[in-house]
Amino acid sequence: MAKPKFFGPYRRLAPVRMHLGGYSSLWLAKDYLMAVQSTGYSDKYSRFYLRDIQGFMVEDSERRFYWGVVLGLLGAGFVLTSLLVRAHWAYTLAWLLLFGIPLAWNHVKGPGCKLYIITQVQTSRLQAISRRARCEEIIEFLRPLIEEAQAGLSRPGNLDTQAAVPVAAGATGAAPLAEGSAGEPAAATQPAEPEAPGENSPQAPLNTPSA
Amino acid sequence: MFKAENWHRDGMPCCQRCSTVYELVDFPALYQSPENRPESTAAALPEDASCFFHAQNRAEQVCEGCGRFLCPVCTVNFGGRKLCPSCIAQGQTKAPEAEQGRILWDGIALSLAVFPPLLVVTWMFSIITAPAALGLAIFGWNRPSSLVRGSRLRLVLAMVLAIVQIGAWIFLFASLLVKP
Numbered sequence: 001m002a003k004p005k006f007f008g009p010y011r012r013l014a015p016v017r018m019h020l021g022g023y024s025s026l027w028l029a030k031d032y033l034m035a036v037q038s039t040g041y042s043d044k045y046s047r048f049y050l051r052d053i054q055g056f057m058v059e060d061s062e063r064r065f066y067w068g069v070v071l072g073l074l075g076a077g078f079v080l081t082s083l084l085v086r087a088h089w090a091y092t093l094a095w096l097l098l099f100g101i102p103l104a105w106n107h108v109k110g111p112g113c114k115l116y117i118i119t120q121v122q123t124s125r126l127q128a129i130s131r132r133a134r135c136e137e138i139i140e141f142l143r144p145l146i147e148e149a150q151a152g153l154s155r156p157g158n159l160d161t162q163a164a165v166p167v168a169a170g171a172t173g174a175a176p177l178a179e180g181s182a183g184e185p186a187a188a189t190q191p192a193e194p195e196a197p198g199e200n201s202p203q204a205p206l207n208t209p210s211a
Numbered sequence: 212m213f214k215a216e217n218w219h220r221d222g223m224p225c226c227q228r229c230s231t232v233y234e235l236v237d238f239p240a241l242y243q244s245p246e247n248r249p250e251s252t253a254a255a256l257p258e259d260a261s262c263f264f265h266a267q268n269r270a271e272q273v274c275e276g277c278g279r280f281l282c283p284v285c286t287v288n289f290g291g292r293k294l295c296p297s298c299i300a301q302g303q304t305k306a307p308e309a310e311q312g313r314i315l316w317d318g319i320a321l322s323l324a325v326f327p328p329l330l331v332v333t334w335m336f337s338i339i340t341a342p343a344a345l346g347l348a349i350f351g352w353n354r355p356s357s358l359v360r361g362s363r364l365r366l367v368l369a370m371v372l373a374i375v376q377i378g379a380w381i382f383l384f385a386s387l388l389v390k391p
Contacts (some may be wrong), residue, residue: 007358007359007360007361008358008359008361010358010359012359025359027359032308034358034359036357036358036359038315038357040315040318040322041314041315041318041319041322042312042313042314042315043312043313043315043357043358043359044311044312045310045311045312045313045358047308051240052240053238053240054237054238054240054241055235055236055237055238055241056235056236057233057234057235057236058233058234058235058236059231059232059233060232060233118241119240120240139236143236146238147238147239150238150239150240153239153240153242153243154239154242155239155242
């Protein structure tokens with residue numbers, strides 16, 4: 001992880017990410033994560049206590065592809081135009097650098113992703129994280145902290161640390177858990193019934209452990 | 212990283228409802244069912260002190276804000292203190308954990324100082340926006356800024372720009388008045 005930046009009790013986990021309507025960042029305090037959504041005129045803070053975090057859900061996104069297409073087309077268009085009109089070579093070079101550097105940077109940052117944080121009562125997207133590499137880096141950084149905060153809790157005996165979990169949450173933030181008995185997820189104890197996806201079965205058990 | 216393929220028997224790492232491909236990193240809190248949580252409604256016996264909010268529950272904590280007796284249901288561990296919901300609702304805690312958001316006076320002041328003079332159409336509004344920016348910068352000087360960014364650089368910048376614009380307007384009017 002890059003050199004951490006601190007502000008008071010907060011440690012920045014992800015650099016500020018601009019998006020439509022503002023920017024987002026992710027910070028770690030003593031015992032909670034804080035997602036900051038800012039418009040520039042007001043901040044909104046969402047806190048996720050480490051002891052409450054049930055998991056992270058990572059979804060692939062096409063962010064790198066779309067940025068690559070946009071930058072590539074714009075860059076190619078401007079460079080070709082300047083070549084066609086026989087502009088000074090400095091103009092062509094300027095266009096090339098203007099779009100080429102962001103294009104290369106977009107590629108170097110790796111594939112995109114969407115990161116969701118799951119607690120018992122919510123599934124929220126962490127908008128500050130948009131690239132797979134940083135996502136994995138942050139999760140690996142947070143994993144021991146969260147497990148330490150949840151040291152008093154245990155997993156079901158038949159599940160190891162990377163065990164089966166029924167998840168039926170989509171991007172809309174539907175409740176992610178299938179109901180289970182006393183510490184065991186339902187799908188871990190009984191095979192899932194194949195059920196056609198539909199509005200009446202948003203939380204149907206989806207899977208079973210492979211082991 | 213936990214691969215969804217590890218626990219999908221059919222090897223399809225996606226939600227069967229929306230077909231979204233995802234991976235899950237799970238933690239022990241995921242497996243806690245309500246039955247595993249501590250008993251939170253111990254019934255009060257006649258000789259027990261009872262909760263202020265739930266007379267039928269035995270008191271087990273004292274609110275550090277107001278001193279009321281609380282049962283586990285009403286005890287909120289908030290910023291290292293044990294408070295009742297009423298104290299939290301009344302904002303008796305100044306803990307940063309209580310804040311859901313903040314107004315960034317520095318951002319507003321800086322926008323008022325920067326944007327109007329930039330545009331040909333709106334530069335004349337700076338006769339209003341510059342004093343407003345200066346006022347907001349003074350107003351926001353001692354107000355808390357963002358929880359994660361405390362510099363007053365924006366306020367200083369807004370003040371400087373606003374003063375320059377006010378000075379320019381004064382100079383303009385003065386030169387018009389003294390013009391023969």
